[in-house]
Amino acid sequence: MKIRYILSMIAIVAISKNSYAQYSQDAIRFSQTLNGSTARIKAIGGAGTAIGGDLSSVSGNPAGLGFFTKSEISLTPEYDMQKTKATYLGSTMADKKNTGNLNNVAAVFYSRLNNSNADKTKGWLSVNFGLGYARTNDFYENVSYGANNNASSISDYYANRANNSADDLLGDWAYRQKLIDLYSVGANSSEYRSNVIAGGNNNVMQNGTITRTGSQSEFNLALGANYSNKLYIGGAIGIASIRYNSTTSFIENGDVSLLENGNDVNHNFTSVFTQDQYTKGTGVNLKLGMIYKPVEAVRLGFNFTSPTWYNMQDSYAERLDTRIIGSNTFQDGENYPLEYDFRTPLKVAGGLAVFIKQFGFISGDVEYVDYSSAKLMSNDSYNSTDDNNNIKSLYKGTVNAHVGAEARLSSFAYLRGGYGVQGNPNRGDFGSSIKTASGGIGFRSGPYSVDATYAHITGSQTIYPYEIGDASPASFLKKTNDNLYLTLSYRF
Secondary structure (H helix, E strand, C coil): HHHCCCCCCCCCCCCCCCHCHHHHHHHCCCCCCCCCHHHHHHHCCCCCCCCCHHHHCCCHHHHHHHHHCCCCCEEEEEEEEEHHHHHHHHCEEEEEEEEEEEEEEEEEECCCCCCCCCCCCCCEEEEEEEEEEEEECCCCEEEEEEEECCCCHHHHHHHHHHHHCCCCCCHHHHHHHHCCCECCCCCCCEEEEEEEEEECCCCCCEEEEEEEEEECCCCEEEEEECCCEEEEEEEEEEEEEEEEEEEEEEEEEEEEEEEEEEEEEEEEEEEEEEEEEEEEEEEEEEEEEEEEECCEEEEEEEECCCEEEEEEEEEEEEEEEEEECCEEEEEEEEEEEEEEECCCCCCCCCCCCCCCCEEEEEEEEEEEEEEHHHHHECCCCHHHHHHHHHHHHHHHHEEEEEEEEEEEECCCCEEEEEEEEECCCCCCCCEECEEEEEEEEEEEECCCCEEEEEEEEEEEEEECCCCEECCCEEEEEEEEEEEEEEEEEEEE
């Protein structure tokens, strides 16, 4: 029989959130934004860097505003159907979440400069002002996974934490709630180990859920100018916003072995570990762009997006609840508020569009983002050194690529298609590139236009509900989004 030391309860010492939180993951999560765009640009795979003349230019390449010869306003609602299939220890579960939102709204106001009798095709011809709201990231998702585990328990994780730190809060809770205990491992030594019975024919039923809501968005003020219908330049200031909510729960059901009156006695138990996070933030960035036409049929585009400097307010809470049948019910929890600053990576994009007379065009662009350059800032309540080291070691630079085409079917109807790849920022096998296949149609009659787009988005991710070294159980997530966009535009 194992000899267990019965100790008085270790005093619970509150510790700062950075012992638990993974700010490095949040920094990358909030850096993976896309340019807001109309249904037209979404239909061609997001390949809009060199297109111009579309209201996506307000939040994308501001040089494209220089192509407008009239004022225009547009509105783009979205309907998003999210699905996740999770495989955990050989068992597969599916979950989904459907949401509707306002994806993009923008306006451009045309201002002609050359009002003289001089050649109206030479010199600075117009400076156009644009403004708009764009949704740049979407966090809505539901994830469910679960299976019988006969190899480990999350209590092994609690025990490791208790062994590594004498004042670890989560380890203290697990000890008080009888999920771990101090075991003799020699004549003069002891260590914390799990009381949960796992191994052989003894299974622990594990279920995990993740519920996330929120989004990132930008409000942009932009200018675009036209020089001789040849060179187009522009700039924009973006005011960025983050709202992120996440609730993660991990539930275990099984048996624990407790020492009662000198004997090991087994009891059925249920334990729930819950993590709640609410994060909001505001930031600012700068965009500079250019489009050049070496010949009438070819457009070359370039766009620079500065880092976004964010100020963040974060509230993180943990809770551990355990019910042991025939014994006790325990509840422990703590909240950790923190305010901090962080900086996203800069982005550089280049594009090429080829117009085939009145029949349509083909467009492609690439964007480079070095996620390892994201940075969190230390303050009196938070030391960012470990998180910044994690960012540099776990993440890398990626290339995002987009290609698409538009065909003019008649004087008022258009057919579009595209494909895009958002590179995987992880150095390890924790995720995949995000791939988007899209298609759409558009109709224009006088000053009115309607564009509709369907986009199918796929990606994968591996998550670990708890870390115990090489034996850590993993859940493989296969994610899909089926998105519908509708843009209504009016020129005046």
